[in-house]
Amino acid sequence: MTSVHIVGAGLIGASIGIGLSAEGWAVTISDADAEAARLGQSIGAGTVRTADAPAPDLVVVAVPPAAASAAVLDALRAWPAAIVTDVASVKAPIARAAADAGLGSRYVGSHPMAGREVSGGRAAQGDLFKARPWVICRGEAPSDAVALVRSVAHTLQADVIEMAADAHDAAVARVSHAPQVAASAVAAALGPLHADDVALAGQGLRDVTRIAASLPAMWADIARLNSHSLVATLDHIIGDLEDVRDADDIGEALTDLIERGRMEVARIPGKHGGPTRDWIPVTVIVPDTPGQLLRLLTDAASADVNVEDITIEHSPRQLVGLTTLHVLPESAPALVDALTAQNWEIASP
């Protein structure tokens, strides 16, 4: 039986511990804060590690990003036969630290992407990683070391993606870190507006700025560790914004930027890795009383229409919301007919 030691009993570490323990793995856990380690044990994340415990086969370092490199080196040195992985969201600096210490053959990088909903540090649970991407960066490690880390991800039912550490860091700068910076900058630019003016905000602004509500915790570490790729991405974004701002014809410059953006948005995978589906939006006026959403979906189902996605736009001043059901193009006419027959008001085709 593979034995695993987890360094760090925070949300990610404890969740990994719970998930592996539930599947029968032998898990020990430790934390710089002894109380946190005891709490981890009490919720099933593993046994608090004692000084005489046998050396683990695998160490999972689950500490804040800024502390990850040092903790990985500590683990590689403490257990000279163990494979060590970590969970930081920036991978190249840690791989470099392991390689520079001559210990790269026992280090495999991991980045479990558990999603923003859990960044607030709520209670750990074993299925945190289910159906989520889990990036593995093998670096200098041999296949059996990689296989051991893959088995952790598979046991937690995560979706493994292997890539090089540099490519990972460049990618997350563009798909995650820079979008966070840009969303915060768009939000900050609301500063000069009066409250009545902000009320003109529509769904577009809400979408763009949703992640701007993120807590700043960890972003400072992430930005510092991935500063090279983040700065390159910000250069790219700033350059495009300057081209619009400074253009002789701002309309032409914006059209060019929108066209380029549209080409890239089309590459963001939609459902099941395929291209984004061309779903048809059917927008319905829904009274804001309990149970209306259920009634709407029931009426949609009675027409044998499967709803692929839902967006709800709450009206700022009225007791109604605009709910948009996204359906396959061939289903849209039947849906509109069925909802109209049930006296729903369709707000836009």
Place this chain on the structure above:
Amino acid sequence: MTSVHIVGAGLIGASIGIGLSAEGWAVTISDADAEAARLGQSIGAGTVRTADAPAPDLVVVAVPPAAASAAVLDALRAWPAAIVTDVASVKAPIARAAADAGLGSRYVGSHPMAGREVSGGRAAQGDLFKARPWVICRGEAPSDAVALVRSVAHTLQADVIEMAADAHDAAVARVSHAPQVAASAVAAALGPLHADDVALAGQGLRDVTRIAASLPAMWADIARLNSHSLVATLDHIIGDLEDVRDADDIGEALTDLIERGRMEVARIPGKHGGPTRDWIPVTVIVPDTPGQLLRLLTDAASADVNVEDITIEHSPRQLVGLTTLHVLPESAPALVDALTAQNWEIASP
């Protein structure tokens, strides 16, 4: 009975015509394209205007933004007793043109904000504006002229907001035009990534770039008409991005920006004009088979929990999706219990 003439039989003009005609208003319609005007008449948007028709009480100019000022002046001169309004999404340049011509007392600006879902130019309909904001900029016009335009918005069941034209233009630059530019720039910055790297995109990137899929039509005109406010807003955003990019400590700079962004996001109105509610997200793993969403909401309703909002995150590679139900804090424990009892897998607390 108030008589209305609508100049422009596109989506907005025809939708206004249908909505007013349905409520018994006397509506005529015209379009530079005679065929478009005839089509408008055939779908109930009003009678095609003839040369001998009596002068209208009110003219609604519903032409593309770049043509709005000239069309408004034409209407003010053609019908010297009529009140004239328009529907362009930039208001100050048109008000200035009317005032400069000495005709400002008969011009009232309108900006019906019909929402992005309809920007694609699908078929017109009379309830396009229901529960949507409709900004009115009175400028130099007397109260009876403003009341006439308000009655149009009220008849179409829109939500009237009165503000000054300059304030409107400054506001939409920050809540709409600059966010569009920024979203397109974030999307364009994906350019250097391979397809496999783009697959790391999570819900955050999808949210930020959703409006980057917008068609560029009209954005060129809007940017040109509102270039002063748009450039000022882009200056603000670029400055904040540069402060992060060029900081000695990128982590500290980003933390500062995120903190400022969070303060502003909190000012975006949530449901019914109040502050954004602190809903609790409950994320559920939902198999991708028809009817599951309905089953989920039925089970939520059986616990007497009202779902305030839903977000669906389709997993890029697996046949499951993560569906998040947003509920009032006091409802969350009951919802989790009820769903667990019905064998739903909760993905994060």
